[in-house]
Amino acid sequence: MKLRRIVIFTTVCLFSLGFLVSPALAFKVGAVFSVTGRTSFLGDPEKKTAVMVAEQINAAGGINGEKLELIVYDSEGDATKANLAVKKLITQDKVSVVIGPSLSGTSMAVVPLAAKYKTPLISCAASYKITWDKEKGTARKWVFKTPQTxxxxxxxxxxxxxxxxxxxxxxxxxxxxxxxxxxxxxxxxxxxxxxxxxxxxxxxxxxxxxxxxxxxxxxxxxxxxxxxxxxxxxxxxxxxxxxxxxxxxxxxxxxxxxxxxxxxxxxxxxxxxxxxxGAVNIAELLTPYDTQYAVAQRYLKDYKAKYNEPLSSFGGHAWDALHMAAQALASVGDDKAKIRDYLENNIKGFVGQHGVFFYSPDDHIGLDKAAxxxxxxxxxxxxxxx
Amino acid sequence: METITPAGQLFQYLITGITVGSIYAMVAVGFNIIYNVTEIINFAQGEFVMLGGLVMVSLHVGMGLPLIAAFPATMIIVTLVGMLLDRLAISPIRRPTVLSLIIATIAASILLKGTAMFIWGKDPYDLPAFSGRNPITFLGAVIQPQYFWVIGFLIITVIVLTLFFEKTILGKAMSACADNPDAASLVGINVKQMILLSFALSAAIGAVAGIVVTPISLMEYDRGAMLAVKGFGAAVLGGLGSFPGAVIGGLILGAIESLGAGLISSGYKDAFALIVLMFVLFYKPSGIFGDIEVSKIKRF
Known part of the structure; x- marks a missing residue:
């Protein structure tokens, strides 16, 4: 009997502790990349980059003094797993913005979720179809992307x-x-x-x-x-x-x-x-007068120092996505609709790894051939x- | 700019086709050795080719062994893998049926592929060409020196195997297992050991194919399956179990792919080979060199 009481008591304590801890003390950003599997050459550097960027932001005092919490799930390049991961990020982890997935296929599989749960999504995959709704002839309201097409x-x-x-x-x-x-x-x-x-x-x-x-x-x-x-x-x-x-x-x-x-x-x-x-591939070749010189040089140096492996340009897509998300969180807080509006209206001339981004209501890709x-x-x- | 005549183009298609076909032929020969002794199709045959290429890269490029030492060393390592495959996956099966054995080889191929991915990662690897990369111009076509190595090793493989199966006791014992395993064991042939030997031999031939093709096409962990499919096609085209059939089948498959891609459309390259394969099987279901009477008494 005594044992049972202890068990019940402990459980109750743990639960209440959970409730005490759970209120958001941090800005939550979710990420889904194909970290393992056939397409890990995309997801692996993306994950490493995102983790590094989050650490850097937190080391520099976080976003407006609040911590940035990055939650990364592995889609293994599988559309179903990507879909489940994004659903979990939005409904259980309650993130304010999702970055990824890494592939056009997995991104298309999660696009409907962004609209359904009204959560901004910044994809790291190439196809223009991810942000462009062909049937309606407009850009998808909740979806943005960073790579060139x-x-x-x-x-x-x-x-x-x-x-x-x-x-x-x-x-x-x-x-x-x-x-x-x-x-x-x-x-x-x-x-x-x-x-x-x-x-x-x-x-x-x-x-x-x-x-x-x-x-x-x-x-x-x-x-x-x-x-x-x-x-x-x-x-x-x-x-x-x-x-x-x-x-x-x-x-x-x-x-x-x-x-x-x-x-x-x-x-x-x-x-x-x-x-x-993109500029990120050739950071060493850029002249100091180049707009992207500073960001590309810094990313190259940091990545090599942290992971001791050659920089992959694919990681740059995650760099761009997470930095834009962080900029939005810093400006408007964790309200999802406000973040979306900020991305669409205020990302004008954001200097990233793969180009200088200009989002607009009709253009959620933000780049042109100059990238x-x-x-x-x-x-x-x-x-x-x- | 250099120009090329239509005749030169045709010759180029043929020589490329024959080179690619030689690789298919070597894979097909590997299929046949195991098929002849056990009547199963070893789906891990393509993985032997992949291992041959990657082990060679590690020994020759990674550890700096000279070509002449790395070549036999690679063959020995892959042969050991083949023997382990038999001892660990094929021989312990309690009530072997053709189907259960084939499924075991499929499992082995997945395992080998996964292991290779862990050891070598997903990047393709290069091997220096055996005798340089300066192409030779001949009759308007450009020939990489490595092409001669590929074709040469196919010829050597065929000659050695023919001598082995027709002139040595061991080779004859293996052929006996193929004809009738029960009768073979009655006259004192250790059938299990013959099966082990057949896996060793096909692994060695797979390794040779992998070593000679890597300087042309690079090699990475998941290339085995595609080569196995093409090699199987070649074996079926020539007649399962027939060595001349495997060689002719492989060369025909390579030449058709190449000519079809060059003269008609490169998008349907694989389709041409399959269409020809289907036609041959339609008119002669046992393959070009296969014997319909023999194939009737086989279990598979």
Whole structure:
């Protein structure tokens, strides 16, 4: 009997303690990233960055003296898990704003939740569909995003080609979501820039060799090649391009090429290859007069010091999202509707890792093609292309 | 700018197709060795290829072993993995049916893939080409020196295996297990040991395929499955269990993929190979070199 009483007493005590502690003493921000699984190359640096940014904000005295509490869940790149995680963040953890998920697919799966629970969501995924409601023809009220879109990368590449007077191009793409989406934009925007697509070649994400596709392109003699892929194929295609003696045809990679690891893997074949990248990828190359110089330099230094690993540009998306959320919390407090209004109306010229953001009621992406710098591989490293 | 003639293009498609096909053929040969002795399809065959490439990268690039030492060392390590696979997953199954054994190999392939992800991470790895990366121009086509290594090793593998199965007692004992395991054990052949040997042999061949293809295509932890699918296609096309069939099947599959992608459309590359496979199976269900009478008495 005595034992039972003790048990009941302890339980009651613990519960009341829980109630005493529970009132929010901190600003709560939720985050959902694909930290593990196939797409952990996105989620892992995003999580590390978000944790680092939260620590920095708290070390500097928090937001208006209040602590910033970051709650991170792992979606494993799975739409269902992302959906459950966001639901839990909003209904149980009672966060004021959610950042993430990392993928376009998982982001689309949680977009309805943001509207249902009237909670602002800042996605870290690429597709413009995340913030744009095609049926209504308006931006989704509660959803914002930080990464550049495929459209901007295509805009940047086509502008560079046009400047060089090139109009006859061949495009290559991998048959994955990333490649298909980029290919769609390449074809859609071609007439706008006066581009003639002479060849439209594809390959599988696990293909061993792209010599065949390039041989076909070689026969058509275009003035430039634009390739859209991620993973090992974007390296193999460069080697084949070099081996086939096609270096006289300029090669443009998508922004998916933005890792020094790829230059290294290409074993010299990447020399002279162009690609559009955000400022965060090339922090060392920026001049001190650059708007993004200070933020990019600081992020690079802090990340390397804390995690002792090379900076991944994907982490920059989380940096941008969390800093914007923190700025909104500092200005209007933890009222969700006010945070949303602040993001939409007051993020004007926010200097982030991937560009300078201008949100508006019609534009919840906030960037344009200026967020990309055209970069060329020179002596095994990035250099600004002129 | 260099131009290329249509004939040169055609030759380039063929040579690339044959190289890729050689890899499929080596995977198919690996399938056949195990199939011949046990009548099961080893779904972890692609994982042997992946392991071959990655272990080689670790030994050759990571630890700095010379090529000539790293090559056999990699083969030995992967062979041991193959033998462990048999001892830990295949041989302990109490009442082996073809289906339960195949499911065990699927489990093993997932396990191997997961382990490789833990050891090497998700990034692709590169291996220096065996004899440099200066391409050779021949009849208007550009040939990477590594292509010759791939094709050469396929030829060596086929010759060694043919000699082994036709000239040595051990090889004949393995063939006997394939024909009739009960009769084989009656004449004193240790069937369990033959199965172990078949796993060792296919793992070794998988390792060779992985080592020679990595300088061309890079290697990462999850490439095994795709190679296994293509290799299985090649084995079925040539006739399951037939070594000449595996080689011809692999080369045909590679050439069709390459020519289809080059001449018609690269988007449907995989479809061309499958369409040809379906047609062959429609007219000759046992494959090009398969024997319909033999396949009737097989359990699978």
């Amino acid at each position: 495929d459209t901007m990368a295509v805009d940047a590449i086509y502008s560079a080609l046009k400047q060089k007077g090139i109009s006859k191009i061949a495009i290559m793409s991998v048959t994955s979501g990333f490649g298909a989406s980029g290919r769609g934009e390449l074809i859609r925007l071609a007439p706008e820039y006066g581009m003639t697509i002479m060849a439209d070649e594809k390959y599988g994400p696990k293909d061993t060799d792209m010599t065949v596709q390039l041989t076909k392109i070689k026969g058509l003699a275009p003035k430039a090649i634009v390739n859209w892929s991620v993973g090992p194929t974007q390296v193999v295609v460069l080697r084949n391009w070099r081996d086939l003696g096609m270096k006289s045809i300029p090669f443009y990679q998508s922004h998916g090429f933005g890792s020094r690891k790829n230059i290294e893997l290409a074993a010299g074949a990447a020399e002279g290859v162009f690609c559009p990248l 990309f710098r055209m970069v060329v591989v020179r002596d095994g490293d990035w250099a600004l292309a002129d």
